[in-house]
Amino acid sequence: MARQEPGRYRSLFISDVHLGSRGAQAELLLDFLKHNEADTWYLVGDIVDGWRLKKGWFWPQAHNDVVQKLLRKVRKGARMVYIPGNHDEFARDYLGHSFGGVEMVDRIVHVTADGRRLLVIHGDQYDVIVRHARWLAFLGDWAYESALLFNAHFNRLRRALGFGYWSLSAWAKLKVKNAVNFIGDFEETLAAEADKAGVDGIVCGHIHHAAIRRIGAIDYLNCGDFVESCTALAEHSDGTFEILRWQSALVEAPDAAAQAVAA
Numbered sequence: 001m002a003r004q005e006p007g008r009y010r011s012l013f014i015s016d017v018h019l020g021s022r023g024a025q026a027e028l029l030l031d032f033l034k035h036n037e038a039d040t041w042y043l044v045g046d047i048v049d050g051w052r053l054k055k056g057w058f059w060p061q062a063h064n065d066v067v068q069k070l071l072r073k074v075r076k077g078a079r080m081v082y083i084p085g086n087h088d089e090f091a092r093d094y095l096g097h098s099f100g101g102v103e104m105v106d107r108i109v110h111v112t113a114d115g116r117r118l119l120v121i122h123g124d125q126y127d128v129i130v131r132h133a134r135w136l137a138f139l140g141d142w143a144y145e146s147a148l149l150f151n152a153h154f155n156r157l158r159r160a161l162g163f164g165y166w167s168l169s170a171w172a173k174l175k176v177k178n179a180v181n182f183i184g185d186f187e188e189t190l191a192a193e194a195d196k197a198g199v200d201g202i203v204c205g206h207i208h209h210a211a212i213r214r215i216g217a218i219d220y221l222n223c224g225d226f227v228e229s230c231t232a233l234a235e236h237s238d239g240t241f242e243i244l245r246w247q248s249a250l251v252e253a254p255d256a257a258a259q260a261v262a263a
Contacts, residue, residue, distance in 0.1 A: 008037045010113055013233040015044035015122065015205025016225035018087065019063045021052040023227050026062035032232065032246045033069045041070070041078055042110070043102075044205040044223050045085025045122025052087075074101035081108055085122035085206060109199060114239030116200040116219065119193070123204035126189045183209055187222075191215035203233065210243045 014032075018024045052058065074080050080102045084091035094104045107121040186207055194202035201219030210224025210231040221241060224231030232244045 007035075007234070009234045010038065010237050010239075011040040011042065011110065011235040012036060012038040013042040013044055013120070013203055013221075013223045013235075014047075014226055015085070015223040016046040016208055016227060017043075017066070018046055018049040018052070018225075018227050019066060020058055021049040021227075022058060024049070024063060025226055025230055026060070026066050028230055028246060029066055029226050030062065030069060032226075032230075032244075033066070033073070036232075036234075036244075037073075038078060038234075040110075041073060041080045042108075042120055042203070043070075043080065043082045044120060044203065045083050045124070046087040046205065047082065047085075048088040048091075050088050050090050071100045071102070079103075081105060081120070083107060083120060083122055086124035110203065112235060112239040113237055116239065118201040118203050118219065118221070119197050119199045120203045121190075121193075123186070123190055123206035126186065126193060183207060187211070187213070187215060187220050191218040191220050194218045194220075210245075212241055212243060 014029075017029060019026065070080060082091065082102050082104050083106065084095075084104070091104060092106065095106050097104050107119060110118045110120050112118060190202050190204055194200075195216070195218055200217075201221065203221045203223070205223045205225070207222065208225035208227070208229070209222060210229060210233075211220065211222045212233075213220050221233055223233050224243065226232070226246075230246045232246065233241055234244050235241050
């Protein structure tokens with residue numbers, strides 16, 4: 001897939017970057033940050049992977065470069081809001097503080113150019129497994145990583161045969177009944193939370209499945225992830241949204257996703 005054309009946006013939302021993991025697409029994210037600008041940036045959780053860092057320190061220069069690039073955007077006048085997720089839950093100890101101009105909040109309401117109010121939240125708070133069975137969440141993390149390792153070997157063969165990149169995890173999310181049910185339940189739950197909060201929509205991450213859809217009277221928007229699918233949400237100057245897909249590197253070098261992590 002060809003890389004999305006660069007642009008200037010009113011706001012950009014990215015989530016599930018997982019810096020500190022070997023699956024993080026830091027070089028591709030740096031390319032995205034280099035070619036895209038926004039008045040407001042929302043980092044919608046799991047930007048840093050504390051789960052992986054607890055197991056062993058992994059922080060190459062490219063991961064540090066991502067942090068520096070984000071801070072440089074703040075210095076140039078962009079607003080940046082960080083909403084921690086479950087993999088970077090350590091940052092929730094600093095809610096209400098600002099570091100290098102980056103605002104740390106648990107959730108925030110974003111007002112679009114056309115006046116809609118969107119609740120921005122990572123979404124793990126509404127994942128029953130993460131909240132009540134953390135050992136299952138860690139098991140799922142391991143299983144997802146193992147599946148992507150298999151996927152990397154499989155894609156080496158596909159590339160040798162002249163075929164494009166194929167995502168096992170994306171296929172599973174769309175074809176495996178339990179995965180489809182989980183995504184559907186998650187989306188419905190988040191839409192209900194937005195309705196309860198009295199807003200017009202919700203922006204989240206967590207499940208690594210980018211989407212823009214209408215659920216009842218609620219606009220549901222999910223950033224996806226920047227590990228395998230490499231997606232972001234962009235708001236244009238008129239308040240319309242689109243999913244940006246910045247994943248050419250996954251076609252050119254699919255092995256980079258081998259160590260990717262689960263939601």
